[in-house]
Amino acid sequence: MATDALRAQIAGKWQSAFSRLNRGEPGISGLLSFSEAWTIAADFLQPRDLADPAPKKEHDMQEVRGAFDTLSKSKMLPMLLENFLESMRKQRYLIEREVDQFMSQYDSTEDCQYIAGLVLRLVEWYKAWAPIPELGYTILSAYTLAFHTQTFSILPPSFASGFKALVASTLTLIDSDTLPTWAHHPALAYYNPKRPDVPLWSAFDQLGLLDRYESLISSVCYEHIEAHIQETCAGKWGEPMLARLREWMAEKIVPWMIMPYARGARNTDEARSMLQGIGSRFDFHVCKTLSDLRTKEIFDIIVDYPDSLCALQDLKECLQRVDQRTELVQTLRKANKKRLLHPGADTKDILLQYVSIIRCLRIVDPPGVLLYKVADPIRKYLRERPDTIRCIVASLVGDGESGDSLVDENEPIQPLQQLQVEDYTDPNWEPEPIDAGPEFRTNKPSDVISTLVSIYDSKDLFVKELQVLLAQRLLSIKDGNFERERRNIEILKIRFGESALQVCEVMLRDMTDSKRIDQHVQSQKSLSLHPTIISGHFWPPLQSSTLTMPGQLKELQDEYSKQYTTFKPDKRLRWLPQLGSIKLELTLQDRTVSADVSLLEAAFIELFSEKDIWTIDELTTRVRSIDRISAAKALATWVDMGVLKAGGDSVYRLLEVAEEVPTSSSAAAIQHLPAVEEVPTIMTVQQQQAEQMKVYWKFIEGMLTNLGQLSLDRIQSMLKLAPGYDRTIEQLASFMEAARREGLVTVKDGVWKLNR
Amino acid sequence: MKVTVKNWHAIAQWRWDTGTNEDEGDGEGDVCGICRVPYEGCCPSCKMPGDDCPLIWGECSHVFHMHCLLQWIGTAASKQQCPMDRRPWVTAERKVNHSNGR
Incomplete structure (x- = not known):
């Protein structure tokens, strides 16, 4: 079968294999x-x-x-x-x-x-x-x-x-x-x-x-770094940590890293270049871990500001390396929502924290993109709080009651900054940061007060509130020293502008004028009455009452009015009897009582000098239409001082001779009285509104009976026809919701009907 | 019992004596016929009310802010007449006892 050619080929192969193994040795000795x-x-x-x-x-x-x-x-x-x-x-x-x-x-x-x-x-x-x-x-x-x-x-x-x-x-x-x-x-x-x-x-x-196991080894190192940061940095905001961590990396971790990552290195330069890649990965991890940690703690860091300044600077540096800005914003927003923006928090505290947030985020992110994103919900929330303006204004004028002022004393006083149109001819113009939202403006007001005021659309609200506050303060001043208020107004003028505070200026001038007028009047005739004479139109509306002063008090008023008219022939005085205070000395048979009291209280005790026993009704008739509650309260003041004694049938008796150790019954009466009064005064505005709303329930019930079912809008527009109805649709909605909870009505797809 | 007033810090509000009875109503709502600002306020060119921006009484019984009226009189169109009744403007003399009169 095998052809000759094949045989020859095999023989050739064999020969070459043999010669290769035999290596040209004689015989087969090579093979051996x-x-x-x-x-x-x-x-x-x-x-x-x-x-x-x-x-x-x-x-x-x-x-x-x-x-x-x-x-x-x-x-x-x-x-x-x-x-x-x-x-x-x-x-x-x-x-x-x-x-x-x-x-x-x-x-x-x-x-x-x-x-x-x-x-x-x-x-x-x-x-x-x-x-x-x-x-x-x-x-x-x-x-x-x-x-x-x-x-x-x-x-x-x-x-x-x-x-x-x-x-x-x-x-x-x-x-x-x-x-x-x-x-x-x-x-x-x-x-x-x-x-x-x-x-x-x-x-x-x-x-x-x-x-x-390369990734496993680096994960070990990552975990070690995390544990170290957790241990050394958590809760420590008072000192710069990032630099220290980097030092720690260089001292401790790098020598370790040489083993797994720079094995072949012959000298330090080589080792350095080998470690560069992994080193920067670890450095990134350090920044990431630290910024994660600080992000988690951010709310408390802000609470601790300015003691936590170093932590904020660390965070700033980390954020430049690690892109965690979104996380920071989200975490802070969540923390704010949970810990700050709830009904339990004081408005003042919210404002304080807001100011701290402003300051802190300006450190972390000077352009203010983060701040803008975080501040938005806070501002919205503050706008809904009724007393926000009052709080801001109180801190503007340096409310002495609380130590923490929103305004940094060292901050230069400057006019409120308004939003400016972007100036495109500015050679230093820079585009907005890439993560800025559509509403973001680079040149937003940067000082704290401007930011606070910009919560509201107009500063008029502030000026009004300021006026009220100033009025309260000025009217309560007794010693005629209002230098502090004057100083405050001067400062605020710089901020709000001269014209906005014109009204306050008039109020202050009224004060100086009153002082001057009083000096003149006293020089003509010495009176123990020292009024503050105000220009009614420039003061906030003051509660008016028709209290008529009795006896010598009335005489005093009239005498003063007469002197005033002599001094200023074209002017007359109108007393605001419910305001002010009076210092009296009562000379009784066995003692003298000195008291600083309100005008109503003074009026009552003056009446008691006419006769010793009065009923509340008699008293209120004499001073003209004072409601029983405030009358009882005023009398209780005297009862507390042991000048009057409350008997049955709301009769009060003057104690010409002091009663030793009030008997249990009178003590009970003293304590009983306030308790009775408290109840109506506690009633909140909301409660009062709810009471009034019950009247309108009859209307609603009627229209739902006649028309079957109605939407909230229809109910509102029909109620507007009812006399004196002044509720907003939101108030109506909450009322209807309350009615639904009581099972009176049901709602489906926004349509209300009676529950039968 | 004898009550002695040691010191009384009261609050009062001044108003111009324009002849209307003080006890009727609250006396507010009387405005200058020229600028429509209450008498106790001040004319548009003033900032301080009261003595700095006084009233002026006319023989015709009309009362204006003095600055308002002077400005009016200064214009040629006024022909020196009271803007309310077009009678020649004559400023009334005010006397101290006048206020007790009407």
Whole structure:
């Protein structure tokens, strides 16, 4: 069958194979020497069992080298390598056996010293099986690759966690002097006792673990950084932490990093360039962790401002590196909503915190984008609070009651800034920051007061509130010293502008005029009456009453009026009797009582000088239409002072002679009276409105009966026809909602009907 | 019992004596016929009410802010007449006891 050509080809092949193996030696002596060399080489490379107690077979290195030389000449080295790898595969069970042993120890104890032991043992295997280096790089790397592949396939899944624990324990070397258990391993102990991990790292490298578990190693480091930051920085806002952390990184972590990340480095420069990539990743992680931490704490940091200034500067620096601005805004908004913008918080506190937020976020983000995003809900909320303006104004004029003023004393006083149209010819113009919202304006008012005032659309509201506050203060001044108010107004003039505060100016002038007029009147005729004469149109509406002063009080008023008209012929005085205060001295039979009282109280006691026993009704008739509640209250003041005594049937009697130790009944009466009065005064505005709303319920009930079902808008427009109805649709809605809760009505798709 | 007033800090409001009875109504709502600002307020060119922006009484019984009226009289169209009744403007003399009169 075989053709001649085929035969010749086979013969040629055979001949060439023979000559290659025989290497041109005479006869078959070359072949024999090759066979001998193969046996020696194969035996030399045979992977042996380390656990085999039999002594290691000694090879004549000269002989072995010769054998390899022979094989190399015959170009049979690849065959030898294949043969070697094959026998490695066959011997694999030897390693597997030991790995299992170590791993079962680890699994039962969770002690990473067994992992260290395993790693070091594997290195021993690796070294024992390695071919001699003369065979060349190709064979060595083929061997290394094969060995790595085999060990990786042997290692069980739990090795990863053990390895992680082991790496983590090398990090603890940085901080503590106590060595981990694995450091006592004989293979490590002889090395520098301070750094027993150095040989361990080279073992990792030899086994290819560094490449395989790279992400695991860096995650260990990340976790270490996180734990460190958590431990050192949490709640510590008083000192700059970022610089210290970076120092810590350079001192502690970088030396550690050299082991896994810069192994091949021969000098510091090389090491530096090798560490650059991973180093900046870790630095990023430091910033990220710190900014996460500070973001979480931001609300309390702001509460602590200005003590937390350093933390804010850290945060600013971190945010430049890490893009966490959105998270910061969201966290702060959430915290504000939860902790600040609820009914339980005082308006003043909200304002204080808002001002702190303004200051803090200006540090973190000078252009104010973050502030704009955070402030929006606060401003909306404040706008809904009824007493916001009052609080702002009170702090503007430096309300002495509370120590915390919204306004920083050191802040220069400047006019309110208005929103300006962007100036495009400005050579320093900069575009708005990229994360700015559509409403954002770069040149927003930057000082705190302007920001607060800009919560509302117009500053008129502030001026009005300011006027009311000023009026209250001025009218309560008794010693005629209103320098503080004058100073405040001067300051506010700078802010709000001269014309806005014209009214306040008039009020202040009324004060000085009154003083001057009073001096003149007193020089004509000395009176114990010292009025403040106001220009009614320039003061906020004052509650008016028709209290008529009795007896000598009336005479005093009339006398003063007369003197005034003499002084200013074209003017007359109209007394506002419910305002002001009076200092009286009562001379009774056995004692004198000195008291600082309101006008109504003075009027009553003056009446008692006419006769000793009065009923409330008689008294109120004399002073003209004073409601019983305030009358009873005024009388109670005197009862408390022991001047009057309350009897039954709202009769009051003057005590010309003091009663020793009030009897239990009168004590009870004293305590009883206020209790009766309190009830109606406590009634809140909302309660009063609810009471009034009940009247309108009849209307609503009627229209729902007649028309079946109605929408809220219809109900509102029909109620407007009812006399005196002045509710908004929102108030009506809440009322209807209350009615629904009581089960009187039902609502479906915005349509209300009676519940039957 | 004897009540002695030691010191009384009272609040009062001044008003111009324009002849209307003080006790009827609250006396507010009387406005200058020229600027329509209450007498107790001040004319548009003034900032301070009261003595700085006084009233002027005419023989014709009309009362204006003095500044308002002077400005009116100063214009040629006024022909020196009271803007209310077109009678020649004559300023009335005010006497101290006058206020008690009407």
